[in-house]
Amino acid sequence: MERKGSLMTYRPDIKVLDATLRDGGLVNCFRFTDEFVKKLYLANLKAGVDYMEFGYKASTDIFKEEDFGPWKFCKEEDLRRIVGDNDTDMKIAVMADVGRCNLERDLLPKSESVIDMVRIATYITTMPAAIEMIEYCHSLGYETSCNIMAVSKTNTADLEIALEMLSKSSVDVIYLVDSYGSIFPEQVQQLTKLYLSFAEKCDKKIGIHAHNNQQLAFANTIEACSMGASFLDATIGSLGRGAGNCAMELLLGFLKNPKYNITHVLRFYEDYILKLREEGLVWGYDIAYLLTGKMNLHPSSAIQFTNEGRTDYADFYHRIFDMEC
């Protein structure tokens, strides 16, 4: 299959989305300092990042505010405290989980909000609810994406029906999400081709959100890119749940568009990401995550194993092996 673009050029359709706060928030309950968030915003701006995702638009009916930092809820006043009116070229994104938000109450019309894009996260089984949310956000004036999670657990026939539903919706971007860090570049190639076969006929874009369980988050991201995906998610220092994400510093080191500048990402990494590690936050590739990725399992058992400071990997492997059976 034809690759789009070459290693020497760039495609103007490529958009880089920084998910550091949103996926990273899953590690620290969204408790980032305002300084961290502000400096990240400035670093992303200088680095040429196209979209910055601030967190979730979760419902306070479901989650207690005192259990989380502000980026679990992304209230308009919290966003504006950081970005003002965001009079920049970088767009602001938030994520909304099917079944975990109250957008009718919590989302302003686009004309009154600094948010540009709402990313609807759904499992394949809740596509009708996802489509309803997409249409609602679209009617308020937002760009939308649909992030179909755990694609590695999804039956291809079901996936094709979901993609057909999305191709008839108002959604702007359809995301391939490797939630468990299970899939290999060969599979990314086939999946990107499948997603594009639905998306291209109705002028929608494809995105990729990868996890690093098998040290493939970057490889899978550039494979999807090369096959035609336009929206590429990354986080600085791979900050994110479990094995983390595609590292922004790897991605910007790869992309050839002169607008991207890795220096500001490196400075943020050395000034702020390293500090999170020093403070005891744990994330990133480790053997336990490799094993849940290999077994196509949710990383929760590996997160618990890692948080307990355990290193009996062989026993862990055989324990989750039984879980799978």
Added chain:
Amino acid sequence: MERKGSLMTYRPDIKVLDATLRDGGLVNCFRFTDEFVKKLYLANLKAGVDYMEFGYKASTDIFKEEDFGPWKFCKEEDLRRIVGDNDTDMKIAVMADVGRCNLERDLLPKSESVIDMVRIATYITTMPAAIEMIEYCHSLGYETSCNIMAVSKTNTADLEIALEMLSKSSVDVIYLVDSYGSIFPEQVQQLTKLYLSFAEKCDKKIGIHAHNNQQLAFANTIEACSMGASFLDATIGSLGRGAGNCAMELLLGFLKNPKYNITHVLRFYEDYILKLREEGLVWGYDIAYLLTGKMNLHPSSAIQFTNEGRTDYADFYHRIFDMEC
């Protein structure tokens, strides 16, 4: 281009080579305890590994014995202390660098040695010397490989001449070696295709030895595999110079041949590799290695930077950027 095999099956031509001692020896001057080496040998045996590389066959005229552990020299008596007569299906490999060994003096005829394969490491500029060494080892009865280092710095026209020379030689395996961790899976695909176009016509095999500077060692290894490479190098825990290698635990987690068993690798990792880290040995992916990889530079500046415990990555980037210019 046609892929060879599928993600559900296995190719019997695939051979896994454990380079933990040889590439790892570059981190600790080959000072592994006999217990470490013996347990690694047993772990590899149980894991179904096909070749175990013990170290270099370096000349004591060039390197002082007191500066290194035994695996810099791989004397017959040291090997036999670990493997006896190696009455197993796993083959023993050693590496010989062009210009740094004295094989006429130091290599026994195959019939008197437990070594099965001599891997000749060369830069493209010393191909005639490499071929001479290959023919000598072949005449003694050994399997041979030619590991053309730093392929990312090599002009394609020169590479084609080298491959033509090798195709006329007695070498058994020709290795694609990404010494600087610079190349991307798309390039691995093209290079594997090029190597195979020379190798297949004279029934030679292709191998890959990848480095993890851009978290692509595993991705590049399975890409080469999928395109037809048969010999796959890996090290447990990625142990190896700088950013390290393709992790054995990732590779055996991927390969489908029932002979491979990841459990014994995991046990060795938790019992012995973690201990090396605790003792202060430093290796593996880090931002400084990403940057030398991205810039297609030898990792030496990043190794120094890392050993000094520095984290001013942005400044390091601009320093090596100037080096490149």
